[in-house]
Amino acid sequence: MKNKPWLIGILIFIFVVCIAFAVVVGFWLVSLQNRPPSSLNNDSGYYIRGSKVYYLGGFPSTAFEIENADAGAFKIIDSQYAFDNTHVFFDGSAIPDSDPSTFEVLEQHFSRDARHVYLSGQIFTDDPINFKILAEDLSRDREHIYWSEYTISDDPAHLEIIFSQDHYTYINDSKTVYVNGGPIVGQE
16 A cells, blocks of 8 residues: 555545535435425325425326425325314315314215314314214204205204115105105105
């Protein structure tokens, strides 16, 4: 090594280049982690990037930052629902008047908390205690019978499911017989 000082210089140069390369790659990887997700290489749903929370809809959408989300307390339920300490989110938007501490996802796009039942993130009824999903598209609370998002009867006390199979649901209350939420004219 005494006779080859140029070798030590080359080794030092190679070492410095390797360190510089590692630093550049590290900064590049960190910048990728803090970028919004892309529908080209990410599934739809929620993403936490540093101190920001993003929501990405299905392809070909563009991710957007959820401004009022607390990234440190953010919990993802599924691709549509998430919450932090003060908000519940559906498809990236805060659900109005929702309570994260009592929130739960139900079936068929329904969810609820202690104050409301929600349908796709919008307030559906103010009777979460008595709300029940009875069959596909059929639900009720203390005051109403619903077919999907429509109120079809104000007589849930007399609700009877007559038949439900192969995408046909027949029900009746004290006045009307329904098939798939529509009244059957002339039937009582």
